[in-house]
Amino acid sequence: MSWRLVAAAVVVSVGVFGAACATGLVQVDPTIDSPEAGSDSGPPADAGCPQFNTDTNPKHCGSCTKACTDLQVCSSGACKAACDAPTIKCASDAGGGCADLTSDTNHCGNCSTVCTNGDAGGLAPGSNNPDAGIAFDGGYDSGIGWALGTPGCTKSMCAIACPMGLTACSDKICYDTQNFHDHCGDCNTACAQDTEWCSAGHCCALGQETCNGACIDVLSDPANCGGCNIKCPNNLPQCGGGTCTAGVTYSESFTSGQTPNSQCTNWKTFQASLTGSYSSITISGSNDMVGSTCTGAAADQLCKALHNNMTTSVSCNAKTWATGTCGGGLEVTSTGSICNCNSGYTSRPCIGNSNWGGVNTSTCGGPTQTIIVTCK
Secondary structure (H helix, E strand, C coil), rough: CCCCCCCCCCCCCCCCCEEECCCCCCCHHHHHCCCCCCCCCCCEECCCCCCCCCCCCCCCCCCCCCCCCCCCCHHHHHHECCCCCEEECCCCCCCEEEEECCCCCCCCCCCCCCCCCCCCCCCCCCCCCCCCCCCCCCCCCCCCECCCCEEEEEEEEEEEECCCCCCCCCCCCEEEECCCCCCCCCCCCCCCCCCEEEECCEEEEEEEECCEEEEEEEEHHHHCCCCCCCCCCCCCCCCCHHCCCCHHHHEEEECCCCCCCHHHHHHHHHHHCCCCCEEEEEEEEEEEEEEEEEEEEHHHCCCHHHHCCEEEEEEEECCEEEEEEEEEEEEECCCCCCCCCEEEEECCCCCCCCCCCCEECCCCCCCEEEEEEEEE
């Protein structure tokens, strides 16, 4: 007996639209191969056509290739005469799609409600914070700050799903409420324009930062100098401008009978640099290097008064200390009298004449000497 190898015939079927398909496949009418409005709001979808919701799409019902008739709807992935509860057929939709009003973002609660996100308009990216005036402000000056989020329908109510760390507010926009100026801590709290910024969900004054739940002046607090929990060491106990220092010192030489010039300029620079909190102030100089010292809260009050060009008077260490205007600038004295000629400890380099003060000498027309004022 002899044998011959016979080629197997390939079976094809001709679709109703004239195109040939491989065995096991069905030709789909190209006129019904696009998503239906209101019937493709989410999964399930066939792995071969993920753009369609095969659970509700009447032209791809149960699979990519199955289409319902004009008199049928697609419900639970099958062609039927009516939609299975809780889904319904919405008259506004073309075709035979079924919508679940409890979860369909295109028909949420009723057939006509479409869930959308907010319109951000011209809202720029970022936290909307003003310049905090400190070196470390949480790193959010150029951060995302907000996002539009994703619309959703839950229990027939529209809602916005936000990225992690953001909160949906009534305008349907997701905000970083820990750092966003107009929604700080929650959706309804706006920080003061230009004078406050949002730091870790708290509205703080510029120059302050939220440390351990409170707004702290990190430019002057020695326990939080330049940032939270940065404590100044014993050899640099003062905090000024966010930097630990030994203190702020004014030291200038004065010549008897001459009007100060650069000494006044440097005095104003000294005043401006007194941005911290202080526990002592000393007036000393070449005629008394120990000088006169005030300590405690009164010293802090005096140093701050110098910084703010304010008049003040305190009793400290058995002396009356004062600041006040004399001539063209502010003076500080431990003799209790502003703009007076006496023998004592006074610095008034901006008076505009030769009565610039003195240390352990006459304060008017005094001898040539160095005057030192130190806030620590």
